[in-house]
Amino acid sequence: MKRLFILLLATALACSGPAPKTQDPLPMSSEKKNDPHSFAQTEIAQVVHLDWDALIDFEQKVIDATATWTLSEGSSGEVIFDTYDLDIIDVTDGNGKPRTYTVGEKNALFGSPLIIQLAEGDKKVAISYRTSPDAKALQWTDTEQTADKLGPFLYTQSQAILARTWVPCQDGPGIRFTYDATVQVPPGMLALMSASNPSEVSNDGAYTYSMPQPIPSYLLALSAGHLAFKEVGARTGVYAEPSMVDTCAWEFADMEAMMVAAEELYGPYEWGRYDLIVLPPSFPFGGMENPRLTFATPTILAGDRSLVALVAHELAHSWSGNLVTNSVWDDFWLNEGFTVYFEMRIMEAVYGREYSEMLALLSHTELLNTVEEFMESMPDDTRLKLDLKGRNPDDGVTAIPYDKGYHFLRLMEETIGRERFDAFLKNYFQANRFKVMDTERFVALLKTDLLTEEEYSSIGVDNWIYAPGLPANVPVPNSDRFEKVDGYALAFLNETKLPENEVTETWSTHEWLRFLRRIKGADVNALAQLDAAYSLTRSGNAELAAQWFENTLSEKEAYRAPNDMDLEASVTDFLTRVGRRKFLMPIYSALLEGDKLEWAQSIYEKARPGYHAVSRESLDELLLASD
Numbered sequence: 054m055k056r057l058f059i060l061l062l063a064t065a066l067a068c069s070g071p072a073p074k075t076q077d078p079l080p081m082s083s084e085k086k087n088d089p090h091s092f093a094q095t096e097i098a099q100v101v102h103l104d105w106d107a108l109i110d111f112e113q114k115v116i117d118a119t120a121t122w123t124l125s126e127g128s129s130g131e132v133i134f135d136t137y138d139l140d141i142i143d144v145t146d147g148n149g150k151p152r153t154y155t156v157g158e159k160n161a162l163f164g165s166p167l168i169i170q171l172a173e174g175d176k177k178v179a180i181s182y183r184t185s186p187d188a189k190a191l192q193w194t195d196t197e198q199t200a201d202k203l204g205p206f207l208y209t210q211s212q213a214i215l216a217r218t219w220v221p222c223q224d225g226p227g228i229r230f231t232y233d234a235t236v237q238v239p240p241g242m243l244a245l246m247s248a249s250n251p252s253e254v255s256n257d258g259a260y261t262y263s264m265p266q267p268i269p270s271y272l273l274a275l276s277a278g279h280l281a282f283k284e285v286g287a288r289t290g291v292y293a294e295p296s297m298v299d300t301c302a303w304e305f306a307d308m309e310a311m312m313v314a315a316e317e318l319y320g321p322y323e324w325g326r327y328d329l330i331v332l333p334p335s336f337p338f339g340g341m342e343n344p345r346l347t348f349a350t351p352t353i354l355a356g357d358r359s360l361v362a363l364v365a366h367e368l369a370h371s372w373s374g375n376l377v378t379n380s381v382w383d384d385f386w387l388n389e390g391f392t393v394y395f396e397m398r399i400m401e402a403v404y405g406r407e408y409s410e411m412l413a414l415l416s417h418t419e420l421l422n423t424v425e426e427f428m429e430s431m432p433d434d435t436r437l438k439l440d441l442k443g444r445n446p447d448d449g450v451t452a453i454p455y456d457k458g459y460h461f462l463r464l465m466e467e468t469i470g471r472e473r474f475d476a477f478l479k480n481y482f483q484a485n486r487f488k489v490m491d492t493e494r495f496v497a498l499l500k501t502d503l504l505t506e507e508e509y510s511s512i513g514v515d516n517w518i519y520a521p522g523l524p525a526n527v528p529v530p531n532s533d534r535f536e537k538v539d540g541y542a543l544a545f546l547n548e549t550k551l552p553e554n555e556v557t558e559t560w561s562t563h564e565w566l567r568f569l570r571r572i573k574g575a576d577v578n579a580l581a582q583l584d585a586a587y588s589l590t591r592s593g594n595a596e597l598a599a600q601w602f603e604n605t606l607s608e609k610e611a612y613r614a615p616n617d618m619d620l621e622a623s624v625t626d627f628l629t630r631v632g633r634r635k636f637l638m639p640i641y642s643a644l645l646e647g648d649k650l651e652w653a654q655s656i657y658e659k660a661r662p663g664y665h666a667v668s669r670e671s672l673d674e675l676l677l678a679s680d
């Protein structure tokens with residue numbers, strides 16, 4: 054009966070033609086607290102362990118695999134998995150006995166349910182399948198797009214609901230499982246997962262892994278290519294292409310200090326090793342907190358360690374997110390807001406308050422801009438607790454969960470003092486380790502374990518979490534260093550006075566960013582003088598280059614770079630090399646704002662095949678819709 058109901062609904066939901074932006078909610082999501090982005094019906098049957106056996110085929114750009122899932126006690130009747138364009142080859146009980154299954158019709162956002170009939174006593178199901186060459190989580194990077202050109206490269210990006218495009222799984226953050234895996238790649242390649250990892254290339258391209266701590270599916274990760282490893286500390290190290298690995302180890306030398314600081318704040322690191330892999334530049338995010346192995350963009354290699362806050366951020370997720378996990382994507386701020394708060398605390402502990410306050414102020418400005426922008430067209434998306442039912446959870450990835458979440462936690466800290474707040478958080482991570490958390494339970498905890506009634510209402514907890522906009526008691530970070538920068542920005546805007554070399558020599562990337570953001574809209578001739586002095590058009594620092602491109606390209610008047618620098622060439626090179634969405638969106642938007650649609654589209658046409666699906670989806674919306 055239930056199965057029929059799901060099938061009927063799945064059929065009703067199936068859509069044809071281009072993917073609409075909003076989909077109807079998945080079946081039965083309102084009846085109980087089920088994940089609205091997953092077909093799984095965990096009260097009938099739930100997974101507890103995965104054995105994954107895979108062959109990575111770089112020629113056809115597919116993975117041939119068997120996923121053998123162990124089911125929890127009491128699972129019976131049928132078990133439902135999420136899949137997206139997986140070619141299911143056969144399903145057995147794990148001992149070779151076939152089991153009947155159905156693949157429901159495809160929903161453009163959520164894919165298809167795979168419904169397997171269990172026989173009495175079945176404890177496992179084994180699913181053999183092949184991924185689609187277009188699987189959204191998989192980025193097959195051509196040799197040309199790698200640094201050393203030793204061969205192609207593969208990496209996955211599962212968060213939020215893309216794990217189902219490479220592993221049939223119960224794809225919601227509330228479902229945890231342990232895993233073991235064997236992976237076969239072409240000999241010469243190193244393959245890594247979000248698990249115990251090899252540090253050396255094997256002779257035959259075969260590798261085994263184990264992840265004994267239970268994780269949700271969005272933390273399943275795989276990466277394979279010509280990689281080398283270099284130790285950073287006793288528990289830390291970096292993987293990167295051979296020519297980059299020394300540079301990377303230098304840039305991230307403080308990983309160990311960050312771990313020590315983090316553990317001191319909120320308790321033991323529970324995952325064994327903490328390594329980081331620097332991926333090819335097409336990686337669509339800055340970083341991804343895959344357990345034991347953070348995935349990172351090479352655009353944080355500034356050469357001066359100035360962009361390592363990203364490492365602190367992904368490391369912090371080892372507690373907020375990976376250990377205590379948002380129950381569904383509506384509670385995403387519990388992952389990211391806590392992580393930004395924790396990131397700032399790690400940065401403060403390792404580099405000092407003056408430094409972390411610059412980061413906090415950048416977050417503050419971002420927050421004000423986002424709230425202002427969203428209040429016009431989508432005020433509901435400025436709430437901490439989101440409503441993403443029927444929508445792509447990716448729509449919730451904005452400055453709100455990150456920066457509003459951060460400021461809310463900071464307000465609590467400032468209201469009740471660090472000592473009480475830290476004790477609460479330490480206990481929170483300990484008491485909820487390897488569990489899920491939702492917004493309502495968190496609010497209940499605040500009431501029972503942390504805040505007096507007076508504190509609760511003076512903070513305005515409900516308002517912060519459930520109301521749109523930004524409460525008036527938002528904390529304002531204080532940075533003397535930025536105040537000085539603001540003075541130089543004003544002098545530049547008003548009198549075209551350039552900041553002197555002696556001054557800018559002391560500036561970090563953050564001060565430069567603050568300065569460039571403050572002088573947005575400056576006259577193009579003034580910008581050219583700044584460029585002549587500091588060669589911003591040719592900056593090797595991706596953050597600065599991206600900000601500079603944004604500033605200059607958004608001008609309707611054509612910007613001419615001085616000293617034979619070629620803005621067009623720099624922008625084209627950047628956009629065809631780098632796939633990080635955080636940079637691509639503002640730069641392409643600036644091109645549109647500056648009436649350069651044709652230019653934007655011609656670069657995009659060339660660059661698009663090299664971008665990850667996550668970036669392509671956002672850019673298609675921006676650029677192909679403006680025709």
Ligand code: BES
Pocket residue numbers: 212213337338339340341342362363366367370389447450455635
């Ligand atoms: N977990 C996120 C990345 C993510 C979020 C991927 C949602 C897919 C869906 C990661 O921890 C993150 O926040 N990355 C930021 C880093 C930054 C805030 C330091 C990024 O990629 O820019």
Ligand code: ZN
Pocket residue numbers: 366370388389392
């Ligand atoms: Zn994060």
